[in-house]
Structure formats: C-alpha cells, structure tokens
Amino acid sequence: MSEVQSIAIVGGTHGNELTGIQLVRHLQNSPTPYSDNFILSFILANAEAIAANVRFIDVDLNRQFHLDNLKSSNSMLYELNLAKILNQKIGPKHSPLTDLVIDIHNTTSAMGPTLIVLEDSDFYREMARYLKQHMPEANILLEDEVPYQEHPYLCTVGKRGIMLELGAQPQGVSRSDIFTQCQSMLQIILDYVDLHNKQALPSSEPVTTYRFGEVVLFPMDEEDQILGLVHPNLLDGDFQPVKINEPIFAMFDGSELLFKGDKTIYPHFVNEAAYKQSNVAFSTADKFMW
C-alpha cells in the first residue's frame, strides 16, 4: 500500500461551520508537529461563505465535486467555479496531487465526533479501528452507496478523502469542547497515517460501524407545510436504535407517527439544520462490525 505524503486539512467548506475554520486558522499560525512527516496544506475552502457566515453563497460547495461539474464550462454559480479552482489546487479528481484530504464539518445533530469514510477498504477500516481505539466516543459512518469517486464531496478530489463531522453545534457557533475534540480527532488521524506509512500499526479489533441507508423526510401536508417534528425519543441520541413500530415523529395534532420499516435503523443527522430545505428529518443507517 502506497505511502500518504501530502495531506490537505480543509475547513470552511461550509462557511457557518466554525470548528474547522478556527482549527485551520490556528494550525496555520502554529508549529505543526507533523511537518517532518507529511507535506501538510491548510485550506479555508469557501472564503466568501466564511466572510458572510453562511453555509454557501449560491449552491452547496460540498455537492459540486462530481466529475461532470468539474469538467463543465464556467458558471454563474460561485461555488461551481470555486470547486474547479479547489480541484486544481488539491486534486484534480482522478489524478490528484494530494494523497489524503481531511475535510472538517459541524452538524447541528448530536452525532458526537464522527468519522465519515466513503469506501470499504483496508486503509479506511484500519483508520476507523485506530480512531475508535484512541477515542472511544467517536462514531464511524460509512457512506459507500456509490463508488468513492462518484461522491460529490470536496474530499473526493484527493486520492483518499475523509470527513470529520462534529456535533451538536449550531451554525455560526463555536463550542470550546467541540474545538478540543476536533483537535484530538485530527491528531489521532495523523498518528494513524504516520503509523500506516511506517507499516507500524498495532493489531486492530473490529469496530462498530454505521452504514448509510436512506434519508427520511418530515411528514408534509399538500401545501408543503410540515405536520410534525422529530420525536423526542430521537433527540440528542444519534446512532441510537429505533425499532419497527417505535415513534419517529411527534405530530402537531398530538399523535405519533411510527416507524414502519422492516428492520431496526440507526438515525443520524437528526434535525440537521442544513437539510431543512430538503425537508430531510434524519438519515438512517445499518450497524455492523467492520
């Protein structure tokens, strides 16, 4: 397995997710312990959105890294052009300069520190195991419903790419406990990559992992008004199981809507503010030992 030499650490892909922005700024101004081991670059991805304290200016930057988008002609949309610039800087996708892109995000849902990986391979599996060993409170989320490079995420312009997702934190807020947690998480990931390069990884144990299933929409009326809210049972407990016939929505009329699937789900991204526009209440996952 090839070495990971160049690493891009990215914050501000979404301009109102402050932990990554502040951590990248801090790292830019600090002596980096790993500067001898890696070629590190620190990137604040969406400067305009950061300045405006919004998720994005025109469209979600973290959905613009489809190869089709990157090959299209210039656009009126700020983030579509920005994606092309970033693709040149840290990609380009399919023949990248960067061996690993670490993109730092926040969520308003109580997902704790979650490592999102996009491919079921040795490198990511061992990373997940190493992280969980050194940060037991971390969650592992595998989104491999499409091949790695077909994802539209910024981190996929790297040869490898992951997302660190930390919550619960409101948009436009930075919590000191989450900032510290993110620092630790990043350090553990860099430790892992260094040990991977040196072929010095300790033996690992299978790790509880959640695999993305589908999104669940709010119940809506014919005029596109929501009819209820995510049930109290699902609040502040992302990745906790919900069984068949357990309530998932508390309706404004006082009734409850029950989960009518065919197997236990593990909701996450519960009440993520950014997904309100698409009426997404939460995502589901399966659980397995990886």
Added chain:
Amino acid sequence: MSEVQSIAIVGGTHGNELTGIQLVRHLQNSPTPYSDNFILSFILANAEAIAANVRFIDVDLNRQFHLDNLKSSNSMLYELNLAKILNQKIGPKHSPLTDLVIDIHNTTSAMGPTLIVLEDSDFYREMARYLKQHMPEANILLEDEVPYQEHPYLCTVGKRGIMLELGAQPQGVSRSDIFTQCQSMLQIILDYVDLHNKQALPSSEPVTTYRFGEVVLFPMDEEDQILGLVHPNLLDGDFQPVKINEPIFAMFDGSELLFKGDKTIYPHFVNEAAYKQSNVAFSTADKFMW
C-alpha cells in the same frame, strides 16, 4: 389595574427561530381554548425572513421599534418598513390597540424556557411568580436597564409586552421537546392573565430573577479575529454563577482568561449565534429575589 383584553401572539420576528412560527401556525388552525376570554390575534411577523429561513433580510426586526424609527420616513430597509406596518397593526406604540404582546423566540444558548420582562411592576412580577410556580424549570430575566417604551423590541408596541425565549435550539431547527415546552409556557401565561383579569390570583412567593447587566465580547486580536472561545465551564449552563477569577474563555493558545469583575455574574445568551456578528460571547446578570 386594568384588564388585559386583547393579546397578540407573535412568531417569526426572527425568521429562523422555528418554535414560534410553528406554534402560531398551529394555533391559527386549532380551536383556541381562550377565545372567550380574550381577543387573540396570531401574527407571523417577518414573512420574508421566514420564507428565506434567515434571522432577517436587511436589519434585525426586533431592534426597529424605537419611536424615532417608527416615526421616520420610508426606508430602503425591509424590516424598518415592516416595523411601521406591525406598529399600526398591533400598536401603535404609546397608544396601542393591543393590551399584551407575547413574542416567541429561540436562542442557541441553553437558557431553557426563559420569560423576558422589560419592566419592574406588579403585573410582570406576579406573572413571573405564577410561571415559576407552574413551570419550575423556567427562568425569569428582567431587562429594565431602560424604561419599557425605550426598548427597541417588537413586543413594546403593546401596552404590555413580553418575550418567551426558548433554548438551546439551533437556528433553522425545531425540537419537539422545545415546541411542547413553549406550548405549556404560553398556556401558563394565558392562565395567569385570565386570573389577573378576574382578580383571582393565588398568593405568590418571591421568585429568583436575573437582571441584565452587560454584554461580554470575545477576546480579539488587532485584525478582529477572535483569540479564544467561551470556556467549557460556561457551556450548557446559562444562569449558573461565575465568580471572580474563574475562567470564562479558553484561548486557542491553550491558556485561560479569568473573569476580572467585582462580583459574581450569571452568564446567559452564552454562544448565541445571532450575536456572533457583534462579537458578543455572552450577557451577564445579577440575581435577586423578586
């Protein structure tokens, strides 16, 4: 003391504070238990901001109800003109149609259900006591640093006006537990006003109350970048005491900044997302028995 006949229940003064918006919509479509006792009106204050899921379009609507603003000529600013329309509809300030305005807000800080009153008088003191008796988890915040009508808040166009402030809830998110809490809080306030009208209030006990002091800014460098975050000790515990020389900021360089005042403070609006732009980290309060 005069009767309270007309009550305006307002949501969406800030377009991304969803609890009040959804509660007003729900009440508009539901049989209202108090329709015989009061003339109730339900108002979604800032329709454009609600549609855009933002706090405001041009300027903060809840700071535009100074008498000078309301008397000024037409403006390019959407919310300044909107304030004049709302002033005619539920005010006008100084000779109002509405006896009581109840304006519902959310905060990203962990203030729980907080009743904000703007004047130290029998009516509000007894309301605070009645609320606390029926909802022990509620907090009472008195902002009487200026006379009632000199406040710039929407609710001050009513003869009397209060704000219900519920948190922690991220902007653009609606939590079912907070929605239910807001329903209960509103019900208790209406019960109180009904008993007040009937001169049938039970005897009351003094209530712990917080009186607004001042705002505390984030520590900043010369380039207007913040140098630290609100200390973990202050997170998720609004209205908990901070004593002299206790830490209030965790600096990015690893150090702590201590509180250098001359008396114990009770921080609130800790990490309120909307105050980021003004670099406000939290507000302080004194505590007293009211």
